[in-house]
Structures are given as structure tokens and as C-alpha cells.
Amino acid sequence: MSAAAAARQILTRLTEVMASRLHAQGKLDQVVEIIGECLSSEVCSIYLLREGMLELFATRGLNQSAVHVTRMAIGEGLTGAIAQKVETLNLAEAKAHPDFQYRPETGEEKFHSFAGVPIVYRERAVGVLCVQHVEQRRYEEVEIEALQTTAMVLSELIANAELVDEEEARGLTQEQTGPQTLAGLTLVKGLGAGAAVYHQPRVEITQVMAEDIEAERQRVYRAFDKMREQIDSLASQAEFGVGGEHEEVLETYKMFAYDEGWSRRINEAIDSGLTAEAAIERVQQHTRMRMREIDDPLLADRMHDLEDLANRLLRIVAGQIGTAASQGLRKDTILIARNLGPAELLEYDKRRLKGVILEEGSLTAHVVIVARAMNVPVIGRVKGVRTTIREGDEILLDATAGSAIVRPLPQVADAFHARFAKSREKQAAYASLRDVEPFTRCGTRIQVMMNAGLRDDMSALAMTGADGVGLFRTEFQFLVSATLPQRERQTRLYRDVLDAAGDKPVIFRTVDIGGDKSVPYLASEIAAQDENPAMGWRALRLALEREGLMKVQARSLLEAAAGRSLYVMFPMVSEPWEFDAAKAVFDEQLAYLRAQKKLLPERIHFGAMLEVPALAEVLDMLLPKLSFLSIGTNDLTQFLFAADRANPKLAERYDWLSPSILRFLRRVMQSSIGSGVDIGVCGEMGGRRLEALALMGIGYRRLSITPAAVGPIKELVRKVDLAELSAAMTGWLADPQVSLRAALSAWADAREIEYD
Template sequence: MPTPAVSAARTILTRLHDVMASRNHAQAKLNTVVEVIGESLNSEVCSIYLLREGMLELFATRGLAQEAVHVTRMAIGEGLVGTIAQNSEMLNLAEATAHPDFSYRPETGEDKFHSFAGVPIVRRERAVGVLCVQHVDPRRYEEVEIEALQTVAMVLSELIANADLVDEEDVASLSPQLSGPQRLQGLVLVKGLAAGAAVFHQPRITIEHVMAEDRDAELQRVYLAFDKMREQIDRMASQAEFGVGGEHEEVLETYKMFAYDEGWSRRIIEAIDSGLTAEAAIERVQQRTRMRMRQIDDPLLADRMHDLEDLSNRLLRIVSGQMGTAASMGLRGDSILIARNLGPAELLEYDKRRLKGVILEEGSLTAHVVIVARAMGIPVLGRVRSLRGVVREGDQLLLDGDQGNATVRPLPAMVEAFEARFAKTKERQAAYAALRDVEPFTRDGTRIKVMMNAGLRDDMPNLSLTGADGVGLFRTEFQFLVSATLPARERQTRLYRDVLDAAGDKPVVFRTIDIGGDKVLPYLRHNDGEQEENPAMGWRALRVALERDGLLKVQARAMLEAAAGRTLNVMFPMVAEPWEFEAARAVFEGQRQFLKSQKKLLPEAIRYGAMLEVPALAEQLDVLAPHLSFLSIGTNDLTQFLFAADRSNPKLAERYDWLSPAILRFLRRVQQSVAGYDVDVTVCGEMGGRRLEALALLGIGIRRLSITPASVGPVKELVRKVDLADITEAMNRWLSAPPANLREALTGWAHERGIDTD
């Protein structure tokens, strides 16, 4: 039985079919279209605005003053209609005048209408018009009505194109001039430098026919396309080059789950039932997905939606017979891939020898494609807006995945400077690699422990490549983030055992699951389901694990079984008070007793540690320290809590300085407060991986660092140039009487001694 949305769309499309097939001129067709939509939706007003000479012109209306047709015009971004065109997004308002962008046009006679709903008419990914309805009574339009409007907007797009009602030059005028160098800013997803020609992942497929002539034939086409797409995904999953059991395998399994999702395929079939062609049905469902993506605050769910869009694009290319992506056509030289978003399977199709980097309009740190790109060694820049409006196919690009920017059409001097920096980076990497087997002793003979952070099985080869002393922080939550369901205990055990095997005789510190905040799992939510106003300080990390103790019990047993016959180092995140640490340790000890009763082989020893991120814990270290084997200071969260400055807010960047006397005094006090106990103190996070900040940490007594693999070489090289007595004396002096700018003072001190702090 058809759903209400299908029935509403089918009713309108059936009536529009005759309108489209008639010999009437385009204006007459538009006049009839607004009548059909208005009657079908029982709406007193229906209007169509089209882009002409850079303005949105009222082309046809039912309910507004006819004298306003071809007279009322609005700029892109002006009024509700202009806002819809500018953002290419739907509006659905019970009271139009309450919207901040409302603009009253007296010649239309619209003052008596309260409710308003509008959708963009899209052609070649740009809004070329707006279809809207209005009603006297204040009410939001139902979802089925909005879906019907969006379906009709697709039909209007075809009519507009066939009748040449919108000039291509008008559409092109919406884009900025594509000449001269431009700098694009984005979010660093995978670090690294890259240069190459811009290649668009997929040329846009233009849907020429929206309304179906033969429903059964369209269904047959889409059924065959589904079969072919699933065959491709299965083949790619079996041919991935990452070995067996890695996170990439889990990512692709989740991707396959979407490919076989019955709900997705059913929505496409329903769209065909309403009267659309196979191509239009796929596009229609994809538009709905995009609209919902914009409403999702949950980054993990948004990433799942990106996977679904990737599959939609693949299905659309198959059903239309336009199979040519940049991957299938082959890269001709060093290339930077440009895409709105990218699925993991899409990335795997590319020639890794020529693909040098990726720039995405969307993307996030937890996206599946980022995990795959990191393993491939490809830098990725995400959240770069309006890429298609700034970059042309073939434009030269310089991608700086360290600083988070890209330069389009660089001047020769820019290219020369970038190449020099690239060459210098390669030289430095080679010099750091030569330190792999060199132990980091200071000039006065003190051994500093330089460990690395990890979170994936595929990070472990970096342990031998960098010569790190061990893994000071293994983020176990990554396995949970790439999985569609809670990872089974056996799978967790396999991961932890593989990591320990790869580490050999070097220690690995496993941090128990740290989710919440910006790391949300769709299958593990708070009971009340409400959105947290401040998730960074909310239901996350150890708080989640203690409330959902089944989660921690499974993880504890998996770690204990994986570490059988070895030493297990386990750390609890975001401990605020000693009782939380004791409660978490009790869970592990309970599981150890259970395994012992089952005659299972146990770890030789268990070392328990806490991560100091919540400042309150520093006030009770004398209570906690006797029970600790180690204390890891998580500088990222700790600093934002100390300064009350959200580290993800760019407006607060200057307030988030690791070389502030406040944070350095705090860290020195923490170090000194546990000095009388047998507790290893490690600084984990980005702070310890920066050479200048690492220098300051050495000066306040820190002797253990856990940093990114890329930072291990540079920090080892720094350590060998430092005299601890010298830097300790300087730091004590500066923290007793802070200079106006401690960063400048420390930089000058280092340069006087020939220590490079870059």
C-alpha cells in the first residue's frame, strides 16, 4: 500500500504529466503547474520564482496578485525566497514574518498569509528558482507536503531547462571569478603536504528525464543497478589491501550493510511508484538524505549519512550508464581529489601512486574515509566550503595538511616556496628517521621516555619506524566508532592482542573507552535522549563506562584475556574523584577473579593509571597516588577546563595557550605532588608533541611524553640538545615572575643555545 508521501506525489505528478506533454508554451505550463500544486495541497498560494539576470523573478502564482508576475524581483539572499535560493535549503514556517530574513512585498498582496513553505529548484547543483506555497492559517506544512513539493521541483527543473527559461550565464554568475590564487581554509583530517592538479571525484550527472513513462521498466532498471552496485562493493571489500582483521575491514563491512539496507532501497522504489524515473527517484531520496544531514548534530550519524550518499552516487552512475568517475577514468598525473564527501570504498578505487591528497567540502575526524586515508598515507583537508565555486578541474593545488589550508592556482613564487618547504620536510623526516635507534638522553645524561599515541591496529608499525619507547596512550574507542554495532568481546580481544603482539617488549597503555562529547555512538545513548548543552563536560568517558558497567566489564575481560602472560597497563579517562578510579578498578578486578575461577591464563601484572583531565583531581592526588602505577596528563581537555575555553571554538584560540604561566604552574604542581610516590607521570596529547612546549615541560620536571608518531623524531632530536639544569632554572625564574610573553622569552632562550623550536 502506497505511503501518504507516495500518494501525494503520484497525484500531483499524474496531473503534471499531461501539463508537460501539452503543446502550450512554457509560461502557460507554469501557470497551470501552480494551480495543480495549490489544489492538490489545498494551499491558497503557490508561486514559482526563476533566476533571470541575476535576480529571482516571480514567474507564476496562484493566490498572489497577478500584476506582480514578472514585476516582483528579489536578489539572491533577499527575503525568504532569496534565502532558499542562496542556501539551497527548504524552509517550512508557521509564521513567515517571524523569520529574520522575511521581506514584505506590498505589490503581491501577501500580507494576509501567515504560513510559508518553499523548496529550491535545482539545476546542475545550483538553485535556479524557488517553488513556494502559503496559507492564511499559521501552520507548518506536513512532511508529505514538503516531499511532494521537492518532487515537483525536480520536474520543474526539467521544464525550465527544456524551455530555456534560465540562462546558463545567470547560473554561472553565482560563482566567484575563477582566476588568480585563492587560499582555502579547512579542518585537518589527515596531516601531510601534497601538490597536484585538481580532479573532481565525480562529474555531476544531469538528470534529463524526471517523469517516468513506464513504471515497471524503471523498477527493472533500478533492480539491476542495485545488483551491480552490491557486486562492486563485495568485490572491493574482498580486494582491500590492508590484510585481515583491520579497522578497514570493519569500515567496509559497515559500508556493505548500507548497500544491502532494505529501507534505503524501499524509499527509492516508492519514489518510482510516485511517477519518477529511476535516476530522478535516486536523486529525490538523496536530496532528502542531504536535508536530514543538515539537521543532524551527531557527527557519527552524519558520517553514516555520508556513506549512504556515496552509495547513492554510485547507484545513480550505474542506472544512468554514466560510469565515469575520476577513479575509473584513471589519474593522469599527481592529483588532489575534490569531493563533497567520499566513502571508503570510493577512495580505495584510486591509484595510490598518483593520488597525493584529498579535499572535502564536508568530512569529520571520525569519518570512515579518514581511517582509510590515514592508512594509505594521504593527507586530507575537510570542511572546505564552496569548493566547486572556487576550484576548476585541472587547477593546480598546494595542500597543506599541517596548517589546514590549500592554495588554488598558486603563483610561481608560492609554488617555489611550497616545494622548498616540502623538500625541507623530507630532509627533516630522513634526519628524524635516522634517530630511530638512538635513545633520547639530554646533554646532562637524563633519559627521557618518548612514547607515541595510537588508536588503530595500523598505527602500530610506527612504533618501530620511529623508535618510540612504547605506546603511552592507545585510544580504544576508535574500534567502537568505526563499528555499526557494539564490538563483540572476541573482536575487542583480537584487537588488543594484535596491538600487544606488535609492540613486543615495549609497553602499551590502553585507555578504556572514551566516548561522549564529540565522539557519539548511535547505539549507545543517554537514557533520556536529550541533547547535552555542554557535551565536553557531560555524560562521557568514565562516567558512561561506570553507568553502563556492562560495557566496561566486556572491555575489561577482553583486555585481561589479550594480555595473558604479559603486563597489562590500563588507564581510566576523565577521573574527577578517587572513588571513580576505585570503582573502575573494581570492575577489572572482578573480571580478573572471574577468569581466575575459570582457570584462564591471566596477565602477569596489572598496572592501573588515571588520566588527569579534570582539574579537581589535582586537589586529591595525595589520596589517589598510593593506588596509582602511573598518571597521564591529558593536556587537551585539561587546558580547556582550566581556561573555560572551548578548544574547538576558533574565537577562543588565543586564550588556549599551552605556554601560559597558569597551565605550566598547574602542571609543575601536579608533578611535584606525586614526586614522593612510585608513580610515572606522562604528558599525553598535542602539547608534548610541539618542540617549544616540550622544552617547557622538561623544564618543569616532566620526563615522560606520549605524542603523535610524527612528533617522536623531532622531540627526540630536541631532547638531545637540552641541558636540564639550564632549562629548569629558566622555567623556575619565569614562573616565579612571569614575563609579558613567556612564549617569546622561551623562544629567544632556545635560539641563543642553538635549539630549533619550529
Template sequence: MTTAPLGPTSNSSAVAAARTILTRLHEVMASRSHAQAKLNTVVEVIGASLDSEVCSIYLLREGMLELFATRGLAQEAVHVTRMAIGEGLVGTIASRVETLNLAEATAHPDFSYRPETGEDKFHSFAGVPIVRRERCVGVVCVQHVDPRRYEEVEIEALQTVAMVLSELIANADLVDEEEAAGIAAALTGPEQLRGLTLVKGLASGVAVYHQPRITIEHIVAEDTEAERQRVYLAFDKMREQIDRMASQAEFGSGGEHEEVLETYRMFAYDEGWSRRINEAIDSGLTAEAAIERVQQRTRMRMRQIDDPLLADRMHDLEDLANRLLRIVSGQLGTAASAGLRQDAILIARNLGPAELLEYDKRRLKGVILEEGSLTAHVVIVARAMGIPVLGRVKSLRGKVREGDPILLDADQALAFARPTRDMMIGFDERYAKNREKQAKYAALRDVVPITLDGERIAVNINAGLREDMPNLQLTGADGVGLYRTEFQFLVSATLPNRERQTRLYREVLESAAGKPVVFRTVDIGGDKSLPYLRHDEDGEEENPAMGWRALRLALERDSLLKVQARALLEASAGRVLQVMFPMISEPWEFDAARAVFEGQLAHLRKLGKTLPEAVKYGAMLEVPALAEVLDLLLPRLSFLSIGTNDLTQFLFAADRSNPKLAERYDWLSPAILRFVRRIAAQGHAHNVPMTVCGEMGGRQLEALALLGVGIRRLSITPAGVAPIKDLVRRVNLAEISAAMDGWLAHPPVSLREEMTAWAAQRGLIGD
């Protein structure tokens, strides 16, 4: 039987061609030939189908990828050519478990020439991993003489072949399952797990895997219509679950979590997703294999996406695909459905917000993810649930077994599996000490932060979610020094309309109960780009932190700023509105932004609407250039905030998202402190209130330094309010100011070490 080449083609003919390939492979699988003969036939079928001179299959044997069958390469290389995981293009595919599609193979940095194969005349290359039980057990690849990238339909055909080969390999015992699984036989000693803090906190419990991986045993469908009906029924059941979950969420109505779940529901009802699964079934796959094939494509796209927000939305889609796969296969045994029987630390590769909501909050103490990011939906939900989350912990399945005791210290971005007795005692002591500290700090809620020499220091909180607002009363903070309005945009599937924005801002002001709230206009772009609001120009920005973001974006998309201005003004009717513009570089930008608000204010006045009692305009100093023209801007400002997070990376030309640079530049650097002192002096001279917003002000030693250079207002995370209040009550401002003047005039080798010793001698830093 011959197979027509599968090249550039229409969608219907592509499906038909893919079905022909699958039928041919099914015949090969059903034949009585031995495994090697089957592989030899498979490479011939695929090579002819994709019109490629070369098709090769590499399988994992004794830790190496061995050439098992080929069409087009030298037959003498079969069972001779071997590559380590990570070596060459084939090894790269295996190590990353991802697809490669190259017009010119030799241009790839991982290309490794093997002369015994005779592959020197071939230019194009495409390969996909053969995956079994979440582990790569081999690679199937094609090559062509002419330089060209393979079409999307051809890559999908290769992925289907890889799924069929996975079944063939398992049945023929061609690879060592234990070796491929990478399971350590004796996980007995303690294991330290390092990651990224997503939600702070301490927790302990036993390891519970969120879900066992579903192994797809049958790839080729016998009855396409029956498979289609199975998928239809599974979609109906999944959508019912999502709707029920959204209606039962325990966060009240109108919150960010409602928007998160609405986005999630949008994916569940996405017709494009269900259509792609149907097309995969049309090609001859079972329902499970079709869902997995489409999911593989999603994973490919996720790896190609640099935009963290868009990547997080793709994670939501994968979460739904896992749910659909469990429903259609009848394997519904997740840890949530089985129920948690004791305090648990949930382990998962990634997690969707709806899946987290399924768990019993009384038993779920923490979460550890192999992936995850600070902007993910699940992090927003976990923060509201008060559950610590540690992300970016690699190779969890190779380090942690089901039931292993886990100590999770998300504050330090660490976890310990199978801890020793000494580790447990140390953790318990830290946990108890943390509880005591929290109790002591709770007693400071109503204490006014006044220094020993009688100066009142303002301590505000940063917020961005409606659910953050109760912290204002719980901590006894003076107000909200920075309300990040972009969070509403980040958790929404579409641009929030004016009514939604107005409702949120009004509720925030009501929650503040008369305490001041400074609203920062949307700071999106950079590392907070939105899939529904893209830059007009082609290509990605090389340095997004210094690019089209914040006020630059808002002034260009002036309708965005006009809508937000109208919403803030209407929400502040009868109250004082304090609004701050981010990323100001020159005074004209402030003037342009203020003009937008004044225009909307005039419009509301014409309509006879109730207006704010007053509107106070402020700027955020993050761009160092503004310091050189600050004398021109200060007379126009009601207040100024210094954003130390961005300011630090701009001053040092060091991207804070680069792990090699993240810890390199210290906040207690003479360069930063001299800069802040100069700004503070200018602000005091013009009688303009000056606030430091950012992580720097929330750390006791750094806050001490800021007090020493003239800062009298801080806006920090809610968890930092009590420790900073505690510090303020111990400080003599004249003493720290004099000490700081001396250090900055003649900087020591390590200002941090010098200050630490100085503060310790005076008992300034809390236990």
C-alpha cells in the first residue's frame, strides 16, 4: 500500500492524509513481524508520507539514544550510532522533551555531525520525542536535502507517529521502563528542594501527587464516531464541573477570583479547542490520543512563548486538557476526588485555579510545583486561600515519593523531603517562633510608629487585589501607598470595561474606611504584557523592562487611560482621589497624563455628576533621568513615590529578572542610597511628601538606611508593616542620619556588614 506525500495541503486533505498514515501504521502494528521489522517498515511509511529522504528512530538503551531504524541514512549506522541525552539534535529533543523543526540543521548550536551515518548532504531536520509515562524513551526524526521547515500538519503527523511508536515500544519491551522512568529505587535520605517563592509561608505535611499520569494504551480508533461521542460527553461533563466550581467558590462575588474563573470557563467553552480535538479524531485517533495530541501542540506553543502572561493562560488550557483526559478515560482518581486524609503538601507539574479549589482547605497546607510563575492564576487563588506555594522545583518525581514527609519553607524558597529529626526540630522551632513573632506583631496593630526622637513615620501597604484590602485594618497601616491597578487587567481575559473598573475602585475606597489610597495607573507591558493588548510593531522587544510599558503605553493608547481616568473619578465621587503615574521620564509625560484626567473631570462636570472632593496627582520616580529635571516637576506634584524595584535595575543597568544579576547589586549600596538621599532632600525643599514603594522599604535593615537618608514615608507588603513599626519605635533619627552621612561620605568595603553590626549593637533589628 502506498501513501500520498503529506505536504502543504488543505485542512480536510491533511486530515485524510493523516488518517491514511495512521491506518498504515495500524496495519504494521497488527502484523506478526518482529519489532525490528516493524520499525523498519515505520520509517519507510513516514519517510514516504512526508516526502523526506530520511526518517530515523532512536530509542533509549542503557542511558544512550541508539539508532534503531532508518530510511535514508547508512544502514551500517543502525545499532552503532549512539548519542547521550543532550548530545546533538536528537539528544536535545530527548533532554528537553520538545520538538525541533529546522530549515538548516547545521545552524543549530547543538548540531553534532556523525560521519558514519552519511547525513552530510541533508539540510532540513524535524524531530519529536517519543514519550512513555512522562519520560522520553526515544526520538523520531526526518531529514530532507532541500532546506525547508516542515509544515505544521507534518509535525502533527510526526507527533502521532511518536504516540504509536510509544505503544509499540512498550509492547515489544524495546526500552528499559525502569531506566526510562528515571525512578530512584531508594529515595531514603533527606532531599533539599530549591525553587521560586510564589506565595510566602511555612507548612508541613505529607507529599500528595495531584494526579497520577494517565497512560494512553490505545492510540488508533476502531470507530471514529464512537470516539467523537465520548469526547462530546466528556466536554459536557467538564463544563458542568467548571460551572459548578465557579458558583461554589468561597470568595464572594465580584472579586478577582471570579474573573480568573471566568477566564477559565472561557477556555472550557472554546470552540477552536474542541474543533482541533475533533480533527485529530477524524485522522483516526482514539479520544484519549486526540486530546493528548492537541495537548502536545499546546506544550510546544508554551515553550515558544516569551510572554509570561500568555504562557500562564496556556497553562490554564493544559489544566483543562488534563481534566478532559481524566473524564474521557474514566480515570478520575485525583487527590482531590479521593480526599485528603491528613495534612498534605500538594505536588504537581502545574496546577489550574479550578483544580486548587477542589481541595479541602483544612487539609491542604502547601503546594510545590515543577513550573508555575508569579503571575499565574493559581497563585492569585492560593494567596487568597492563605496557602504557601513554591514553584520552579525541577525533577520532583525523581526526588519525592507519594507519602514522603515534606517541610515547606516558601519564605526561603526551600522545601525538604524526608527531613531528618534535627531538620524537623529546627523547622518546628522556626514555626513556633514565627507564630510568636506574628502574635507580637499583631499587638502592634494600633501602635503609632514614632521614633525615639519624636518623629512620626508613615507606614502604608502595597495592594493590588480586592482581597488585599482587609490587611489595611489587620496591620494598622496608615493607608495604601500603592494600589497596583494593573492586577485587574492581568487576571482578566479581556480588557476590563469602565463599569468593572469603577466597581473595583469604589469597593477599594470603601474597604479603606477613610484611610488614603494612592492608585497607580496601569503599569502593563514589559514583564506584564497582556495577550489582548499587543504592540503594533512586529517582533518582541529585546529589553521589555525599558520599552513600551506603563505610562508610555497608556499615553499611546489614550483610550485606555481615558477609561481608567473616568472610572477612578466616578469611583471617588465625594472623596479625595490620589492618582500616581508610573515610569515618568520627563515632566511633559506627567502633564499629558494629568491632562487626560482633567479632560474627563471636565466631562463629568458637564454631565452634572458628583465629583471627587479633590484630585491629587503624583509621579513615580523609577527612571533616573527624572532626577535631573525633578526641580521642574516638583512644583506640579502633590506627592512623589520612589519605586526602588525598577530604579535599582535602571541605575545598575541590571535586569532584575536575570538570575545571574538578581543578587549582584545590593540595595545597601552607596550609589542607591546617595541617589535616594538627593531625591529626598529635593522633596523636602519643595514640601512634597516623598514615599518609597517597593521591597526595599519592607526589610528592616534597608528601611533603617532609608530613614537615615531622609525618607519618612514607606509603602510595603502587609507582612512587613509590623516589623517596620517595631523598628521605627527603636530608632533615633538624628543618630542614624549622622551615621549614614559618615558612611556615604567614606563608604566602607561592605556597608551592609557595617550597618548590621551598628544596628545589632543598638538592638534595632527585631529577633
């Protein structure tokens, strides 16, 4: 008899039992009899989780007096091991297994062979179904598969009949209901608290047994067709994949999506009498059990890909294709996902989204760039998410420390919220400085500007009182688009940004994509993957080679700024000729618009970003051509130290207050004196209080930083005497230590100046 036929025979009889008016215990008693008869098994028993223990609920072949008496802990004996590991056991001699424990009250001493399968509900074991024989023999594959299918039906009966309590019906042990701390990699710093919401909500299977097998088969066929269409179109989606790995991931997905073996196993499960949803879940359970036995990390990753694909198929067949964003966030939320694309993140209500936890994720992922702009804390590389976090669990996210506390104890939650409240109090104090101009104690005006990249970011300009936008990252629109953004879309965005800014300046940085910010619609033009993407084909290098891209953006900016002042900044300029070539593109588009009698910007200010150290050696050639110069400290630091900032081992190794960085920055500042060029810093360095002190001490008067840092830096500026600070910096840099951090901290302490 085939596995499907054996399971079908059992399910046919189980359907009658389920439909009967018997109470739950009576149904379980009938179930063990049916399974025993159909599999010609001398013993069939059902153990269910109750009060944290596995309890014998029904049996055929063991002593009836043991029912509701025999109990064992999770992990205890063969039955406990099955529940703990959520795996199948098939033994010719049970007593030879190291986990075997003899229970005299059951009368099982005469039985040798043993097979057991977990009864799984919501991915966790809530019980065990097992069979035993007197003779020594391993059960055949058809018998094991029949048991596994039956266990799935039992999970529905158990849940509906409330045979285990609510927590245990959700498959949770005491450890899984208590507080847990998860560690991860800090991707975006910050604090957040809220209820756990999965980006892709789990499909609840409400009907296990099929009424019409052919109808279920057709549902699966249609779902497979739709899923394969989705996978085939994923190559053109900007949010698909991570970095340059999307092609490899896509090929793996395609391999599984078109795998006949996988679809055949689902078909066989339908043949046994399961609905389409239950059949997919049945095969998925088998996959999860196999995953637990895999030591090879590469193979384990491929099995995870198959699980992702099965979840996609399950959502399609159940008609639940949307993510949690489509359902709307109802309260403060910590979003849980394996990975996330930037466009997907932008779909969520920013007012409700308080943090993100990723099972994977990397420092260079597009979603991290967007999350940082949204000021949403994120941690990645978090293990054990799906087995620890339930939908709706309270989570305290400390992304700065790279940790998340799940289901915290009251005293822990109180301490966290007190810390959070103190942080908000500080923010409120900073917000009160919104309309205060940042003058130092000696009367020098410091320009404090903010960085932005999204249309929504512009609301922070009025909230913080920033002097303008010192860096508008135009690449965000390119990162979240499936295709190259059309000129009309770009123009509309830039015009909206300028409208929101009013009289305050906005410095638009031309698109910085390529390298670690790869987009699929340019992938075909990259012959080989850059070994060092940050130093590869990106930013201005890419834009000058992709002349059409640069022309479209130039025209869009010029049209959007008609009748106003336009500030344009070119990123990653390495030599003066690159600036000349980029400006020539704008001049050409300006001449075209003038010939078309179009309204033009009143004035255009061209600037460059100093990120490549080589540019510092030719500033005398470049400065006469510039209106302003901005130093991008994030990239500059990694280029000066030859240290990839995306590498966690190097991220904190090189200090922004090291003499080498500060001497370099001072030399750049001094070389610009008398040129008439406005010079400033944009990057995280200027948003940290000690680092901002150092920058002011070596001559910098314009800082462009994250909106959240504007208030703290404005407050800092008002406590500083520049003459005193500059003299101290000159002395420290003349005879430096490894880092100026200790000396600058002591200087700030002596003047009661707070720092990070």
C-alpha cells in the first residue's frame, strides 16, 4: 500500500470520528484504534502537552490504567526527545536508544520496535503520536508518512477541542513564554519598544481534510503557476536579494520553484486527503525536520530558501499574499523579518514602526540606508527569531547594544521605559532650541544642517530648526524603484523637497549608486562583481559613464528649481576633471532649457564631496571652480584607514578622534582659507558631540548631520568658546596621543559640557 493510500484510509475513518458527537477524549480513543488497525500495529498511543509535561491521553495496546497517569518532561525518554527535537524516531529496538526510559505502569516491556512523530501546531510540538510492535523491525516509509499525516489532523482536533491550554496550544514551553534576550548585529542605532509583528504573517490552516481532492490539486497547480511567475519577475525588483547576491539567490529559488520532486510530494499529500494548505504544510514540516539534521551551512541555507518558497506558495494558495504593511499597524510595532527591501520598509506607517529585527541583514543592505534615514533602529543576524518570538510579544529593542528583550519582566520593562523617557525628555529639551540660532559663547555662528533622502524627511527641517539640508541623498529614489526612475518622477520629488524647504537651502547630491548600492537594472553593465564595492564603479564614476542617467537627473533638478537657487553636489570626486565633466552635463542641459525658453534657476551653486583622499592633493586646482565643498567623513575614514566600515570587526577600530583623521581635516580646512569656498562636514562624525567639538576646534563652521542630532549639536555649540577650544586642539595635535578622546573628554568635563 502506498503512503498516500495508507494515509487516505486512515483519514477517511478519522473524518467520521471528527464529525461525530463524541467528546474529545472519546475521539482520541477512537483515533488510536483506527491507526492501530490500519497499520496493523499492536500499540498506538497519543501523548499531549499539559502543564509543561507530556501526558499519555489515549492508547491501544498499553495498560489503560496508565492513561492520564504516565507523564514525562520535554526531552525525557523517547517521547520527550521527539517533542523536544520536533523530529521522527524509527527504531527496531527501542531499548537500545540512549533516550529510552522504561515506565512499568504502561506494560510496554514486551514491545521492541518503536516509531513516533511529533504532533505539530504552529511549528512547535504539542504532543507525540507513537506506535509499537513486539517484533524487532523498522517501520516502513509508508507507515511513517501515514503517521505524520495523521499527526497533522490530530493537531487540528487538539487545538479545536482545547485539550492543551492556550500557551501550550501555541506550542510553547515555559522557556518560550518567559523573558528571553536575543543578540544581533547593530545596523541602525537607537531604542524602540512595541509588539512583535511578522512582516509575512503566518497562514493559519483552518481546514486540514479535503472534501474534493481534485479541486485541491487544481488550487495547488494554480498557486505553483503564480509563484513561478513571481519568481521569474523578481530579477527586475530592486528590493530582491541583498547586495550583489540576488542573482545567486534567484537561481536557487528558480531551482526549487520548478523542482518536480517538491510538487510531487505536495501532490502525494493531497492524495492522502489533505487540503492544499495542509499538504504544503505537511511537506514543509518534513523539510524542517531534515533541516535540523544538516550540518553543512551552505546546504542549510538552501533548505531555508525552500522554506521561504513554501511560505510564499502557502500564502498564494490561501489568498493571503500581502505583507503586514497591507493590513496596517494598529499599535507601536517591532517588525520581524528574515530580510526586507527598502520599498517594503517604506510601506509601513512610520508613526507606528518603532524598530526592526532581521534574521539576516547586513550593514550595506539598502534597507539599512533607508531605515537610518527614517530613524528606525534595526538589528540583524539574529538567531532563533522564529522559535522565540511570537506575534504580539512585547519587545524592548536596544539596537545600540545590538540586543532585544522578548517578553521582559516588569522591572526590566520599567527600567527600559525610564531610560527611554529620559531620552525623550532630552529630545524635548533639544526641540525647544528649534528657533534658537546656534552661536558659540564667543559669538561665532555655526551652521547646523540636516541630512535627508526621503520626501517625508523634510518635515524634520521645521521640527529641528536646522539651517537647511546639507545633503539630500537622491539615490534613495533609485534604490526603492524596480526600474530607472523617469524624469517626471525625479522632477516631482525635487520640486516637493524645495517647496518643503522654503527659503532654506537644499544641497542635492547627484545619484550615488553602484558598488555596495547595486540596483538590478544596472547589473548587466557590471562585468564582474567588485571585490571592493565601496572603491568600485559607483557614484560619479558610474554617472559619467551612464551619460543618460546623468542627463535625466540634471534636467530634473534644473526644472524643479526653476525660479529658485539650486545647490548641486557631485559625490566621490577623485580628480578635478571629473567635476568638470559632471558640470558640463548640467551646462548642456541648461543650454537646452534656455533654448526651449524654459524658466531657469535664478542661481546655481556647484560643489563637490571630498571623500577620496587624493582630491586633497589637488584642491588648489579645484577650489576656484567651486561654490562649496563638503567632506564626507564616512567614506573618507574608510579610505584613509583602508578599513571597510561594513566589516563589523573594523567598524569601531578606527577612531574619528585619531590624530591622522583630524590632521587631515585641518589641512583641508587650512588649504581652503582665502578661496571664498564654503567648506563643511556631512556625515555621522559631525553628529557626535565630542567629534563635533573637535571639528569646530580645527576650523569647521558648517555641519550636516542626522535630524535627531541637530538639537544636541545646537545645544553644544552654545557652550563653546572657540578661541579656547582651538588653542587646545592645536596643542593636542602638535603632540598627540593615540586618540584625542580622553583629552577632549576631560576638557569637556571641566566645562560641564555633556557628550555621548
